[in-house]
Amino acid sequence: MYPRSVSAASLRISLLLLLLLLSVSVCSELKVLVRLNDGQITAETLESDSERDIISVEFRHTDGTLITFLADFKRHVKILRALVLGEPERGQTQYQGLCFISRLEHGEIIPSEAMVRLRQKNPHIIRNAEEKRGLERMSMNMAVNLTLSWHLSSHIRSICRDAQDFIYTQEQDVKYWLQKGVESSVFKVFPQNIENAVLQSCSTTTDPWQPCSCSYTVRLEWYPCMLKYCRGHGPSPYKCGIKSCSKAYRFDFYTSRKQLCMWDEES
Numbered sequence: 001m002y003p004r005s006v007s008a009a010s011l012r013i014s015l016l017l018l019l020l021l022l023s024v025s026v027c028s029e030l031k032v033l034v035r036l037n038d039g040q041i042t043a044e045t046l047e048s049d050s051e052r053d054i055i056s057v058e059f060r061h062t063d064g065t066l067i068t069f070l071a072d073f074k075r076h077v078k079i080l081r082a083l084v085l086g087e088p089e090r091g092q093t094q095y096q097g098l099c100f101i102s103r104l105e106h107g108e109i110i111p112s113e114a115m116v117r118l119r120q121k122n123p124h125i126i127r128n129a130e131e132k133r134g135l136e137r138m139s140m141n142m143a144v145n146l147t148l149s150w151h152l153s154s155h156i157r158s159i160c161r162d163a164q165d166f167i168y169t170q171e172q173d174v175k176y177w178l179q180k181g182v183e184s185s186v187f188k189v190f191p192q193n194i195e196n197a198v199l200q201s202c203s204t205t206t207d208p209w210q211p212c213s214c215s216y217t218v219r220l221e222w223y224p225c226m227l228k229y230c231r232g233h234g235p236s237p238y239k240c241g242i243k244s245c246s247k248a249y250r251f252d253f254y255t256s257r258k259q260l261c262m263w264d265e266e267s
Contacts, residue, residue, distance in 0.1 A: 027047070027051075028117075030118060031044070031045050031123060032044050032222060033126045034128075034222040035221065036062065041126060042060055043059065043060075044057060046223065048118075050113040050116045053072070054073065054112060055070070055115050057070075068082075069220055071104050072104065073112060075152065076103055076104045077102075077153040077156075078103070078108070079100075080099070080218065081098065081099045081159050081162075081163065082216065083095050095162075097164065099144075099166065100169070100216075100251050101167065101169040102169060107226070110242060114227055118242065129221065129222050129244045132246050133225075133246065135248045138170050139170055139253075142170065144156065144169050144186060144187060145186055145187070146164065146167055151182055199211060200213065201264070202215070202258045202261040203215070207258065208257065210257060211257060212255060213253070213255075214260070215251065216264070217248060217250045219246060220247050223246075224245075225244065225245035227239050227241075227242060228243055
């Protein structure tokens with residue numbers, strides 16, 4: 001009787017240890033110091049989960065804005081969220097959430113299974129990207145329905161919940177996802193009169209309640225974008241490291257009033 005009880009208990013412990021080992025093997029977190037475009041230093045957190053096949057990058061700007069980037073490899077979707085601190089003295093809320101959803105292209109960032117194998121080295125060194133990729137400008141002329149967004153990616157709802165009605169995408173990516181079988185109800189087209197109207201830029205609009213075309217620019221200062229391969233004595237090259245990149249995005253999108261785009265002003 002006792003040996004059987006001990007054996008059952010040992011089996012449960014072994015299974016628990018195996019589950020713990022598996023959880024360690026599929027998830028990872030790195031913290032690196034990076035220099036922002038304004039010269040200030042910030043801590044960047046990179047997380048990877050090879051089981052869910054995702055990678056995320058998160059950091060805070062010196063003005064308090066929290067930037068979150070997530071790559072969903074299973075659904076070929078990338079999410080970029082900005083939580084911009086508001087100015088209560090100008091009638092703004094505590095913060096404003098913006099979410100930009102676009103297609104994840106092959107080779108934009110290293111695979112999640114490669115990311116989980118990276119190990120923390122020299123955490124006090126300030127990282128500089130080896131390659132600065134050019135600015136990518138996107139016209140975000142469609143909206144994403146947060147309630148139905150799980151049809152596109154299960155991660156949109158949790159990341160973009162603070163953005164609510166400010167979740168944007170672009171028409172060319174919507175066409176791609178529709179061809180892949182994503183429900184059309186996920187996407188919302190702006191009213192026809194808005195699409196056809198020539199909107200004034202928010203940076204030149206003086207009326208805070210007037211609709212305008214807003215712009216938001218963000219740069220990912222450091223992320224692992226490519227795998228490096230070296231040649232040894234064998235016939236085939238082997239993985240021997242990563243290449244780091246930085247990349248800037250500019251998003252142009254409709255907003256119902258300038259009050260929601262106060263950062264886009266002429267200096």
